[in-house]
Amino acid sequence: MAVALMVPGLALFYGGMVGSRSVLNMIMMVFGAVAVVGVLWTLFGFSAVFGNSYGGLGLLGDVTEYLGLGDVVAGDEAAALPPALVAVFQALFAVITTALIAGAVSDRVRFGPWLLFTGLWAALVYFPVAHWVFAFDSADGSVQGGWIANTLGAVDFAGGTAVHINAGVAALALVLVVGKRTGWPRQARPNNLPLVALGAGILWFGWFGFNGGSALAAGNSASVVMLTTFNATCAAILAWLLVERLRDGHATTLGGMSGAIAGLVAITPACGAVTPLGALAVGAIAGAVCPLAITLKYRFGYDDALDVVGVHLVGGVVGTLLVGLFGSAEAPSGKAGLFYGGGFGLLGTQAVAVVAVVGYSFLVSLLIALVVKHTVGLRASKEGELAGHDLTEHAEVAYDLEGGVHTPGSGPTPEAVIASAERLVAGSVAAPRTGSGTPG
Template sequence: MDVGSTAFILAATMAVALMIPGLALFYGGMVSSRGILNMIMMVFGAVAVVGVLWTLFGFSAVFGDSYGGVGLLGNLTEYAGLGSLVAGDEEAALPPALVAVFQALFAVITTALIAGAVSDRVRFGPWLVFAGLWAALVYFPVAHWVFAFDSADGSVSGGWIANKLAAVDFAGGTAVHINAGIGALALVLVVGKRTGWPRQARPNNLPLVALGAGILWFGWFGFNGGSALAAGNSASVVMLNTFNATCAAILAWLVVEKLRDGHATTLGGMSGAIAGLVAITPACGAVTPLGALAVGAVAGVVCPLAIALKYRFGYDDSLDVVGVHLVGGVVGTLLVGFLGSAEAPSGRDGLFYGGGLELLGVQATATAAVVGYGFVVSLLIALAVHKTMGLRLTPESESTGVDLDQHAEVAYDLEGTVHTPGTSPTPQAVIASAERLVASSAAEGRPTT
């Protein structure tokens, strides 16, 4: 066992775990004050559901020996329950249990990313059902394609993208970001637009958005760097590239905002950071530090322009999961075909480094496969859950607010409403409190928003 690398992956795992509250705060700050608790619960709820499935059969589906050696799905029973990992493996550089929990966090965060696309209008129970089905039928198979490599002795067959196609995806541009983004698009098309869209309440707490983005940036060093699965030069280069791309993307997004809208906003800067992190995820081990700056800059320009397309095509992607994660993931994955350098840890030259068009073709094939499979299966899952359980809130519930309707709670108790310990105030009591606050504000000439 490599003790140094084990310690490094333990630390990386803890950093990635912080991305869960980071994502909850990032998303929660962007929604209306009547939906922040529901958004936090959608993130943590998805994590809980997918975490259980990962132990039961998800790890096997991703890293088990591929059925028939074709690279589509791992053996569901090979590691079922993960009991076989407890004793460890004397020949492995890393404890198998550590690899399992590190990769579990990839699965739960990928699924939770989808929540931001349908904020303020989805019922909590059906969302959890969708999250579980999506992880089982979309994430686990695609992660097997991308993350499961053939064993050195040939005794275990992995996924077709990683081995037969040999695409470069260091930390999950396809399996994580493109996968989540295309799943979000399918879900949005089934659920429909929020009442009153495109006119919607502004973010309720931008400092929370900034805090969440900062936590996500911190966690991303573990996400990308830990994907090297060893403490060494590769992980170091990956972390440098992750930092560079994020900085370039923030600046590029702010320039786009300034030129297009006349203002460089906090929300734009934080969105730019996430776009850069998304785009560098597949490319972090494939490009030079200057290449990382280019990846971030391109993502910082393309993603805000892509977000505007939702108004042209009429789909309500609430927190721009499609515009940032789908588009950013595609940008980063394809740019490997242009900017890949054999000097980087992945060791492949792209078009600009004399490698020709071969790598670009490989990257485009992987992208198209994940987009096609992810969209079709995600759409079928969303339709099935919507038809059987009803994903969408009623108009009355949406008007009341998803926090009150689904959780009988409010995030900000502006009047210090008193209620019996161990119980929650009724929706009627909270609405009455809000009405008194509005009347008081109006009487004093203060804004009533």
Template structure:
């Protein structure tokens, strides 16, 4: 292995490690935003998605996403070319080890599925969620990842996806495949699942410090997410990291400014949400715009997403943790803004409308957005509808009222009995009953 490949491999391993932290970050970010009665269930949905999708990726996902296209349309990679991750144990001379690329992309797949969980918090059966996660990964994510991330080989021996190679839309790290895909899937799943019993009176976030900590961990991991998508330790990764940082700062400022004007105060939840909205928007554009353009992308996403998250109350659509309002809207904005702000001096070397490129890149970005929206929504709705008819996907009313932590997992997030170490251990049934009482008291105090 030459020095350049060794350096690239080291960077990819570091990026992989950073992105792996996003799993815990998302669990904390979502977990702090839900009721104290559903914190563990939210974390379990995130880690459950990682486990199920990870197994499927090793068996068939990498091959379906990055294998040679079946036919000339570029719709799906050959699922048997690397079946069981065969062929990933040796690296071609002068190339990145395919094993590190597969591990990196496995996390992309898992996090995309996990994002959907926020839209249906507090009301979906855990077993049904795991089944849905597996079906959605195979039928939606793997094909779309092939469209967007699989590029033709230089010698023409391997054919990739149609969005990357035929349409030539730009998506540096997953605005379409990850955020639009997850956001529109969340919308379809909410339409089938229905609103929570208490909607529109949603419970207050039980721990904003946890949410802020989760946002910080996601912020850290996003540098690996975007920078690692360059697949090399060079200028492209450096520009992606700088643009990601610039957009994040602008997104927080914009969200808080809108929040201050509308509500008269700037909140910690707003700061965390503005950060995530900007990160979503810059994900597809981090290799296509200048740092100044990144500020614009971040500011637009922060401001617009702040305005759109409240629409769920007018539309009577219970998108519990604003997956649609942030990931769908932010992903669309970031992807389309490439067509306006694309700087030919940036690594992707595309000229947007404001840089003399006319509408050429904008229409390509728009087609990519529409294609992912249509495919993901229709297939997700069919998956959810069939599952709903066959086995049911919604928790019963009593369990929803009681909270899924106790009803589904038999656990509580917090034990408030300070005398536990000074007394004999309670019997399991007594412990659960005491925990339920303490949980209810804590939530009552929080509401008051």
């Protein structure tokens, strides 16, 4: 499945953007989140998302209905969409969404508490919100799904609300609790821009599966979705680079890759709702708005390290709301927005979905972060930050620049590592990035 490639794609994308002493930690934060949420998904997550809604309220699925995923094993061989396939496809949505948050708090959280946060966040935030958005009522009315998908009737083809807005606003809440990195806003430069470009390319490939697969069939709808996904990404790259060029006098590789992700984020909810020309508009608007949005972190003083808030939260909001403007009745979603004769109704519906997800996710994410902080502790020590999380959290380094032979139990003293790190920081910090953001 193409969506599975988004896991290493995100790990490489994030890994290339951090400093050279935190590459492995960033990769491990992504894969660690995937592992934790994947286990929870099998135990009760799938059931919480797709089980019959408690009381018909559309807030949470019955967590006992598919407990342990035992019932999906005995699927009908003739079924067009086997339950086990749906389970693993949606599992990848859950793990990617949670892993996205990691980029906001790079270089300052401990690995164990991060895993605890991801488990609690998936159970208390992602699973309920995914039920709101992805769980549709059954055709015969025997199974009732989430309120956003059914009662409200908002259009979110592949997860602009449940995935990107959800992860982006959770990242903001977590950043506010954890605090700024030591020395922020001056930080080490991205260690490997070719790695960033490779990760972005893999993410782009995986996104075709992410969006296209949400059509649930290899037909015209999936084909239209893949076309609009491609169009929006291309337009967003050009728009981001144009903003950089006009504002900063140059167009950067990091900006181009960030533009691609911004376009992919924005088209995710709109990919089945707009025409190819509408997709160009969605991508161009997101590609112009997101690089401007990420500069807000310097104005308001929140340290969103890899611009998860600026790209995912803002891009997700932009894409979700633009459905209300560029939605076409001829597209697979079949609903017309303001510019296609549909009036303001759809725009209002989309806005309600955005506000609901932002409000719930921010409040509960903030509470989870505070609980973890005041029980096991979230923040790494200043010494750990200076030495680098690769060494302090994982006892490894990404780049063996000295070419020495490793003997178990040997190595530099912590004092020597910290002294060396301080010298590196003094000589390798970069001015704040104001034109480039992060992932998808």
